[in-house]
Structure formats: structure tokens, C-alpha cells
Amino acid sequence: MKLNVDGKSHEVDVEDDMPLLWVLRDELGITGVKYGCGIAQCGACTVHIDGVAVRSCQTAAGDVDGAITTIEGLGTPDALHAVQDAWITHQVAQCGYCQSGQIMQAASLLGENTAPTDAEIDEAMDGNLCRCGTYPRIRAAVKTAAAKLQGA
């Protein structure tokens, strides 16, 4: 099957029901996408399909019908996305393992709503677990990114 990932087209030979997560990690080597729980409980595997956050561990490869963006395609150390930039400003990460998913979730939220309220941020980010407890910085970084995107 054909997949468009981070602007590149890939031909992969996998089962229709292989979760997108494992196509990205093991077939395409995009390890910025993380495996945490495999059952849509942690959000570590979050990617975008046509700009909207999905849990790649629960998305069958055969069901993908749009362009996939991963953390590695959202921005790079030399060309940061506004959300990544805010994450660096606030030094959000501890172990950092959840942060790919957190950033993709936040970018999806801000793609739809550049001025989320505190309650909207809490609701949008609630499914992304952070075992290190970086939640206060995540809230602050989402607001900084929102302000930046509004100014842009």
C-alpha cells in the first residue's frame, strides 16, 4: 500500500490491520513516534492525518486515507514548528518520551483553535499521559505557542 508520510510517498507491504505506529517505526524507521501503551491510553503514538491528531497505535494502516505527519515532519531542530519552539522555551521535557505525542496533540488543537481556553487545553491534552509529570509546563507551552500563532 501507499502511504504519504512527512511529505514523502512510501510503498509498504504490510497487513491491512497492522497499526500505523508499527509501520512508521519498524517499516519506515521513523522512531520519533513512540509506543507507550498500544491501546489508546497514553497518546505517545500521536501523529496527524491531514492535520488532525490520531492515535497511530489504533489506526490500521489500511484505513489511512490522508497525508501523515509525524513529529519528525512537523518541524526539525533547524526549522522548528511554533509548538516545538514553545516546548523548548518552557523546557517542558523531563524524560521526553511522551513529548512527541504531546506536541502533536497540541499542534492539532492549535490547528483548529488558535485561542483555546484553559478548559479547552485541559480537554484536548487530557489523553496524553506524562509519567514524569510535566503537565504544568505543557499548559504553559500550549499558551505560548497559541500566542505566537495568533501573532503570525
Added chain:
Amino acid sequence: MGKLKTIARRSFLIGSAAIVGGVAFGAYLVKRDPENPLALDATDADAVFNPWVKINAEGITLVTPHTDLGQGAASMQAMLIAEELDVNLDQVTTSYGRPAAAYYNTAMAGEAVPFRSNDDSFVAGVARSTVDAVMKVMGAQVTGGSSSVTDSYEKLRQAGAMARETLKAAAAAETGLPISDLKTEGGAVVLPDGTRMAYTTLAAKAAQMDLVQDVALRDPSQWRLVGKPVQRMDVVAKSTGTQTYGIDLNIEGMVLASVRMNPRKGAPMRGFDATAAETMRGVSQIVALPYGVAVVADNTWRAFRALEEIEIDWAEAPYPAEQDDHWAAVAASFTPDRLDKEWRSDGDVEAAFEGAEVFEAEYRAPYVAHQPLEPLSAIVKVTDDRVDIWAAHQMPRFVQQRVAKRLEMDEEQIHFHNQYAGGSFGHRLEFINIDVAVDVADKMRGTAVKMIFRREEDFTQDFTRQIGMARGRGAFEGGKITALDLEIATVSSSRSQMARLGSSVPGPDMQIVAGAWNMRYSVPNLRVRGYAVPELAPTSSWRSVGASSAGFFAESFLDELIHAAGADPMEERLRLADDPDARAVLEAVAEMSNWGSPLGPRKGRGVALVTSFGVPVAEVVEVTDTDDGIKIDRVWLAAEVGRVVDPVTFENVATGGVIWALGHAMNSEITYSDGQAEQDNYHLSEGMRLRQCPVIEVRALENNPHVRGIGEPPVPPAAAALANAIFAATGTRLRDMPFFNTVDFV
């Protein structure tokens, strides 16, 4: 061979005070400094000043042997070296180096011996040095016990300063200028005329010099990096998906594998049928192990899926199958023959209870899983004369020794490549992922095997926190606490852990009562006794270890007594506090939380003070009893840590510790049924979610001369402060964790 190998490095061994006696090892062995591991493969062009600094024409490498588990250890260690070396953090790369005895932890000793950590008496000092000597002889390179900063604080600045002075000596030799005319800045020696000689160009010369050892450390007022808000070295990588963790590594030609082990931890497998799995797409091998079955495949998901199709006959658990029997075993352990030690006995509690009205209460702390977000994994390649292991671990030298023993090879043949960890909280002190990956790779010699645990497997095999109970008796008079008697019975997580290491805990286990026996209060009659419950399900070190349960017991019971006496929880604690650091952290949180100011309806505040790993921490929690359940509004924390090296990480990790503790106190436990953990993924052991996260304010106090870490100490007071706040808001006293079995949370 590097030329500097012969130079004595005794001056690095801060903390290894002379041994007065009582150690089985000879003084010669203790005094002989571990070899510099960097010299092993250094060329003449490499200046390997000491085990932490290597400079050559290509660049500057700082070795940061404490594992970065998310607590910022790599940056913290680099900052300390860079401060004295006069380099900027963007001019260096860091490396974990190879596992080596030279990196033994000089600071673990502080918590391994039974003296209250504010006790600086001669006898306590001698006992600590004894353990220190043992650690050094064992070459224990350990990241744990919130000790990284204590271990590193002087040692790494010295390492940086010696390298700097040696580089200056090299520049003086090259230019003929007196050393006193030379300065250093930004990775270069600066001559009086402003000419800069980069360290990298001086390295070859420096490698021929005698190491300058007589260096004075700078006064903190001159620091550029330490104590300043700098950017963590890994923060860009961790914000762009480019940080590589152990689970992400790709080793040439590797195969992917996963495992199912007997969910009745430690028991063997009786037999299995893998007929259905064998023919599944991508599956190349089914590997039978004494304790389970592994599937080797070309894709992790294919391995996971095949595992589910294997029928396995598991042997019975070596511990009680049902949770009720675990609790019964704990409850039955408050007996004289299970008494591990009477740790504190001030005054005479029995006499104080005579004729008094005695207040009693009983508490419980359950098994809890670690479950950092990165699942356990390891990559192992075994050949006939060499083994390579890629994984994140808190005890690299033990990995090396363990694998050597398992494969009957020499330690030198085992090459361990430590990795960044996606969290640990004590999980990566265990070896289960290493063992399984080694066993599978041993059967596939020549091929690298990447073993990844399914989250369900990781949960099921987790060596959890200790289970325990406490019984308190107390009395008061005229609004003042007069007697407090606390009995704590837990399984010994230290003994359980050490047994898996093939070792034992000499003497009683202080972790059973940690955070309780060392309470910094003067109650006229105070007794704390620890009871060791016989081993049940295996347990291990869970962030803050014994204090996570004993601190909850002690500060909940004290709070109950204070309320029963009709006193104010903050004022009575301040009255009882018997050392200046304890008073200071209480006063700080009282001020921060505006303790005593009126709260709205259905709101309450709770306070707790627990000292663990030498750090007294006071916390105030404020809650609202809403129609949808308890909402945690705000938390204030003050900790006495001596000195904050990295203030950004300090704030982040201290806050995270509060979130960790509150989340698990609310909703996390592991219970057993049919010998297996009933919780196998995050929906059943959730921790705190973002929507539940309170506003948290932390403050570091820097009054004490001892520099301490902050990874664990924020955890123990939080559960008690939460229970105390809920009592203040609702009148309901929560004595059993997790609290969601009794009250709802929003």
C-alpha cells in the same frame, strides 16, 4: 596507552574518608584508586585528564556516568564539569562512557546506614565511610537514591578544574609565558595579548603533561552555569522527536522480538503450544525459555500478535494467589518475632499511655507499579568472544557483571552501551529485560536481538513498591501531642531486590520505616518500630522507596492526633519540629500557602513534612469537595537541598514528584488474583492526568551545607498532605491508598 594512566587520582575521591575499622577489605585495596577507564583506549593525541574529561583535536567530551532517566542528570553533570573547565555547554558532547569502577557512587552511602541524615556525629561519619568503602570496592556505579548531585557536586568540579589547570600548564609550556598570566574562557586558554589557544589544539601537548592536581574550586559567586537557568542539553532533541532512546536504536542486521513470561512472577513455564504462531507472517523463530516464550520476527507488532496465539501452561505463583492473603500476611506480621528493629525510642510511650485516653488508627499502602512511559527493551548481540548490550540502566556495572556470570564469560568481554531512558522511577534498577534479551540472543549467536516488552508484559512483570500497613497509637494533653507510637509492617523491598542480585541486606531494613523513624519532631514519648513481612510477591525500589509508604503513615497519623487534640496542623508541627531545616521548610510552605487564611466552603488544606534521602520536604495541599468529587486545587512545596545546581530542572522534577505521588495515591495499585497482577495497562493504573493537575509552586531552601538531590524527596509528603486536606474539607479520613477506593476525584 594514555600517558596519564599512572597519575594518582586520590584527590578525586571526595567522601572516601579514612576507614576506622569494621571493613572486611584491606586498607590497601580501599586506597587504591580505580583505573581511569578513558585511558584504556586513549591515543597519544587524547588528553584524558581523568575519568570525566577527554579532549582531543576533534572536540571536548564530558563523561556523565549517572544515567539520565529524565531527571536531567546528563546536563547537571556536564554543568558541574563545564563550570570549572571554562567551556560552554554548546562546545561539548556528553557520553555515558563505559561502565567502570571509577564511577562508583560516593553518595549512596548516606542512605545506606542507620543514622538520621541530620546526624553529623563522629559515629555516623565513620559508618558512612564504611559503606562508602564497600561501594568503592564493589565499583558500584549507581544512579539512584537521589544521589547523583551529591556524588557529583565536588568531584566533577574538581575534574573540570584539574583539566583546566593542566591545559594552562600546557599553554605555558608552549608559549614560555608564566601560568599566572594565563586565563581560560569559552574552551580556550587566553594569553595576555588576547590570543586564544583552543583546548582542542592544546590537547596533544596536555596529554604529555603531569596532571595538575592542586586546584582550588571557585567561589559560588563566580559561577556562570551552576545555579543558573540554562538550557538543558537534551531539550531540543526531546522536543523534535530526535532524542534516541534504547527502544529506538537500530543495530545492523537486528531482528525484533518480544516475550511472554509467567505472569505469576518468578514461576516457570510448564509447556506451550506455538503451532498457530509458527506460521504467522514475519515470524522467524519461537524461542522456549525456562520462564516463558519469545517470538522473533521482522516487525514488533508481528511478534506481539504471534505471542497472543501461543497457548502456555504456567506453573503456580511462589506467593499467595489472592490479594486478601497478601493483606492478611501483612496484618499478621505485627509480632515480636517479625520485629525487624526498634528504630526510635524517645521517652517512654508505654508509661505515657498509662491512664491516658489512647487514640488508635491503622493505615495501608498497596503494591504500585513503576511503569515509566518507555516500555522495557534491550538490544543484545552475543558472539563467542564478545557481548554487546544496548539499554538504559541505573547500574551499568551490575549489568556487566550479571551478564558475564549468566554467559560464563569475562567481564571485559561484556560491552554495555547505556542509553537515555524514557523514565525509570526505580524500574531500571532491575534486570528482567536484560536477562530475557541475553537468553534469546544467546540462542541466536551472531545476530543482534531487539527485545521489546508489550506494555501488558511490562505491567505484569513489574517488581512493584512494597505493600505495607501501619498501626499508630497516640495521646495528647492540653492540645499538645504527648506520645506517638508507630508500628510499620511491610515486605522488605530492599531484601527482595538484593536477593535478585544474589546478595542480601546486612542487618535490619531501614526502608521499612524510612521517612517515619527519622521524623524531625521532638514528641516527648516517641517510638517507631519496623516489622518485616515475609517475602510475598517480589518488590523493588519505587520512587522514594520506603518513605513513599512510611512517610504517608507517619504524617497521616500525626495529623489525626493533632486534629483529635484540637490543635492547628501547622502550628503543632512547628512546635514539635526539632531542627532548623525542618522548621524552615514548614515556615516556607505556611507562608507560600497563606496557611490560616479563610477558605471558601467545602475547601480544605493539609500539610505534611517528611525527610527522605537527607532532604526535609514540607508540602501543603489545598482541595475542594465538588459535586463531581475531590478536586486538587493547589500544592506548595519547600525543600532544603543545600544547593540547587540546575534550577530549571529542579522545578520541573520537584513538580513532577508531587504529580507522581498524588496521582498514584489517588488511583493506582497492583492487586493479585490467580497469582497475577490484575492491572496490565494504564487504564487500570492511571496516575494523574493533565485535567487533574493542580497549580504547583516549589521553593528550594539552600541553608544546609550538604548538597542533595530532588528526584525522590518530593514524593513522600504528598499522599499524606492530600489525605489531610481531604479530611479538612470533608471530615472523611483516608487511611488506605489508593484513595479512589473511598472517595471520587474529578
